[in-house]
Amino acid sequence: METAIALFGDYTLRTVAAGAILLGVTSGALGSFAVLRKQSLLGDTLSHAALPGIALGFLIAGGRSLSAVLAGALATGILAALTMLLLVRRSRLKTDASLGVALSVYFAAGVVLLSFVQGRAGAGQAGLETFLFGQAAAILRSDLWIMGAVTVVSIALVAATWKELKAATFDPLFAASLGLPIVALDAIMTAMIALAVVLGLQMVGVVLMSAMIVAPAVAARQWTERLSTMVILASTFGAVGGVVGALISATGRGLATGPLIVLSLSVITAISLAFAPNRGLIAAAIRRARSGRALRARQVLATMDRLASEHGHPDYATEQGMLDTYFGMSTAGLLRHLDQRGWVRRVEHRPEEGVHWVLTETGSEEASRLPGDEGRDDEGQNEGVNGGRR
Amino acid sequence: MSLHEPDLAVHVEDLTVAYHAKPVLWDVDLDVPPGVMAAIVGPNGAGKSTLIKAVLGLIRPTAGHVSLFGRPYAEQRHRVGYVPQRTSVDWDFPTTVADVVEMGLYGRLGWLRRPGRAERARALAALEQVGLSDYRDRQIAQLSGGQQQRTFLARALVQDADVYFLDEPMAGVDATSERAIVDVLRELRDQGKTVVVVHHDLQTVRTTFDWMMFLNVRAIAQGPVEEVYTAGNLRATYGGQVALLEGSGVPGATD
Numbered sequence: 001m002e003t004a005i006a007l008f009g010d011y012t013l014r015t016v017a018a019g020a021i022l023l024g025v026t027s028g029a030l031g032s033f034a035v036l037r038k039q040s041l042l043g044d045t046l047s048h049a050a051l052p053g054i055a056l057g058f059l060i061a062g063g064r065s066l067s068a069v070l071a072g073a074l075a076t077g078i079l080a081a082l083t084m085l086l087l088v089r090r091s092r093l094k095t096d097a098s099l100g101v102a103l104s105v106y107f108a109a110g111v112v113l114l115s116f117v118q119g120r121a122g123a124g125q126a127g128l129e130t131f132l133f134g135q136a137a138a139i140l141r142s143d144l145w146i147m148g149a150v151t152v153v154s155i156a157l158v159a160a161t162w163k164e165l166k167a168a169t170f171d172p173l174f175a176a177s178l179g180l181p182i183v184a185l186d187a188i189m190t191a192m193i194a195l196a197v198v199l200g201l202q203m204v205g206v207v208l209m210s211a212m213i214v215a216p217a218v219a220a221r222q223w224t225e226r227l228s229t230m231v232i233l234a235s236t237f238g239a240v241g242g243v244v245g246a247l248i249s250a251t252g253r254g255l256a257t258g259p260l261i262v263l264s265l266s267v268i269t270a271i272s273l274a275f276a277p278n279r280g281l282i283a284a285a286i287r288r289a290r291s292g293r294a295l296r297a298r299q300v301l302a303t304m305d306r307l308a309s310e311h312g313h314p315d316y317a318t319e320q321g322m323l324d325t326y327f328g329m330s331t332a333g334l335l336r337h338l339d340q341r342g343w344v345r346r347v348e349h350r351p352e353e354g355v356h357w358v359l360t361e362t363g364s365e366e367a368s369r370l371p372g373d374e375g376r377d378d379e380g381q382n383e384g385v386n387g388g389r390r
Numbered sequence: 391m392s393l394h395e396p397d398l399a400v401h402v403e404d405l406t407v408a409y410h411a412k413p414v415l416w417d418v419d420l421d422v423p424p425g426v427m428a429a430i431v432g433p434n435g436a437g438k439s440t441l442i443k444a445v446l447g448l449i450r451p452t453a454g455h456v457s458l459f460g461r462p463y464a465e466q467r468h469r470v471g472y473v474p475q476r477t478s479v480d481w482d483f484p485t486t487v488a489d490v491v492e493m494g495l496y497g498r499l500g501w502l503r504r505p506g507r508a509e510r511a512r513a514l515a516a517l518e519q520v521g522l523s524d525y526r527d528r529q530i531a532q533l534s535g536g537q538q539q540r541t542f543l544a545r546a547l548v549q550d551a552d553v554y555f556l557d558e559p560m561a562g563v564d565a566t567s568e569r570a571i572v573d574v575l576r577e578l579r580d581q582g583k584t585v586v587v588v589h590h591d592l593q594t595v596r597t598t599f600d601w602m603m604f605l606n607v608r609a610i611a612q613g614p615v616e617e618v619y620t621a622g623n624l625r626a627t628y629g630g631q632v633a634l635l636e637g638s639g640v641p642g643a644t645d
Contacts, residue, residue, distance in 0.1 A: 036483065036484075038480075092410070160501075160502060161501075162504070163493075163496050163499070163504065163505065164496065164501070166485070166493075167493045167496050169483075170479060170480075170483045170485065170490070170493070171474065171478070171479045171493070173443075173448060173474045173478055174472060174474055174493065174545070175493075175496075176447075176448050177446045177447075177448060177467075177470070177472040177474075178467070178494075178496055178497030179464070179467050179497050180496070180497065221484065224484060225484050225485075225486070225529040225531075226484055226485070226486075227483075227484045227485055229484075230484050
């Protein structure tokens, strides 16, 4: 704790942490919409497509001027997004394939340009390769103002067009029939994500930037069924991941900040995927186990009912050993489950030593309903992990 | 601006829509008078959904024009309700049933205005109408197919329109939901509203609708169901491919 406080006194760390928070808030909020629109790859394409722009900016400005480099990154990023949109509209390629095509073409061009720049005499010191994986320590106090401005603008934009974005994201066809300008909304959203990506390049780098867009949104989606909560949570996760990554990288020499931020976000995402109450993997496994046990318990109930009718009286005491033999497993747990529901009752049956059970009145009623009861109708049943909640 | 065919709820003339140079709709005329419940019937790939989307300006036609009560769609938006195919959206979206229904009001709310108490009340009234009052706060992923469809219908109901377009509202829907949907549509018709439904089930056309169109890329026939629902028209629509540009040989087709 003390080291953490001491670390916060560090000027560079404070700048890096502040930048990481701003970046996390922006990319979390915008990323929520990208993920819900099934455009998770958009961030990846935009960031990879920034690489040729970085190299071009360097060539045109004749040096490592940050504004020239970022302007170049934004330009080629947006160009790639337009390429993608054009492919979707004019060709038979779907969004995912179009994003993949744009990503690889622009990134390949970027790598070629980068090697060209670095091969030139005197440009060896350009250090453009830091944009591949980011170099958080290079962030200046003055950069924070730009990052802050982008954060404020993007949050304000999301707030101002909230209902339009929501409708266009959920059902673009219907939104268009209402007269909402979905193409313009799409363009604004893409431009904002491109801006956020460009801002993140210095910190996280071209290769990992898409994680900043996708991971917080995916993690947030696990915990909530409300869009507003999801966006706020994603921003929070983005900020927390950013700060944690920055702090960890400050504890040792040579620990790259960007990848650590992405790793922190990945931990948050992994925890969310596993432990979220309704959508989490563990919750789903528990639900499956419970319904499996309920099904087996019903089979036990049906067996007891059949034994009772074969023996000709409803109070027939079934010995537990018989059931164990019949099912080839211990039925003690299942019988306890049935006992808790009041469907079976434990009885003595001298001179036999073993545990005996009889059906209660509600138990035999339940057993008589069994065949129809197992055949659930399709109301309320849905494919998917969270559809089967009862 | 002068009105073009103001006595018709829907007027489509010479409409051609093409995807990649392949016509999906060819020279289609459609006239629907106000106050009817109309079915658009035809085989898969006949362009039924495309016709609705073209009428609503969601697809740009290659040729032809559309007017609703005498004016183009852009001017009549507020008089139109739309129910897209329920499979066109991802139902695993973080929102509630009542929220989805409120979306029907987003168009008229205007920019920067949030839905408030009045909008919520209208959404709940529409949910009541489709029999989903108990589901208003449900997450939409928990709905069955029929309930999803009724949610979409409720969203169109809050639009309080004069003409409703529904794309396959009875597809993959349980019997309870189908009955609820048909009841609501009949109510609308009885209030003098016009209902246009893309329909796939030939069995129920005669019992449910009073106006219909046979469509298979071309308009095969249209008019009151009892006049149009004939063996000849059925064969022309479903039996074999109807050859393009050889319209003269198509039996029962109206010009």
